[in-house]
Amino acid sequence: MKLKELNKIITQGSDKELLDFIQVEFLPAKDSSSTNVRNNYNTLKKIPDDVLNIGIARLKRIEEKSDFPKTTPIIIPFVLLIITAYSEWAKILPSESAIGQLLILLLSVYTFAMVVSIFGNEKGKKIKAIYFRELLESVEKKDNR
Structure with missing residues (x-):
């Protein structure tokens, strides 16, 4: 990893590019050695x-953006509204007891799976940013000593 590349990704890269860069350069795979990570850490000392x-500020913003528990109270009423509206629509179906309940159950399971998926993805971003x-x-602390 070159210093110029590191400076560019921190100052100009998108959040996704920065997080992907962190994953590749600073979070070694289980089977790789930590030498590359140490070299990259030494490069950090030169920026x-x-x-x-800028990097610290960006990462704090990514953490806040990826803090799913803060956005959950906004999402849950919306999801409940969709399920309620759908359950009202399902009452129109001829055999409302079987098909309607099955469709509501499927919609609920799908919505739950979608929310869990989003939560997992955002949690991974937050962990990398932290x-x-x-x-x-x-x-920064070592430079100030």
Whole structure:
């Protein structure tokens, strides 16, 4: 990893590019050695203070954006509204007891699976952002000594 590449990804890369970069360069696979991660950490020590501060700020923003429990209270009423509206529509069906209940159950399971999937994806982003922010902050603290 080159210093120029690191500076560019922190200052100009999209959030997805930054998180993918963190995954590849700073979170080694289980079967790889940690030498590459150490070398990359040493490269972090060389980045300018302004890029370091930008990186920390971006990662804090990504953490806030990926904090799913804060957005859950907004999503749950919307999901319940959809299920309620659908259950009212299902009452129109000729055999409302069997087909309507089955459709409501399927919609509920699908909605639940979708919310859990989103939660898992956002949690992974938050974990990467916290990890890299802590690395940047440790570099910042060592520079201030």
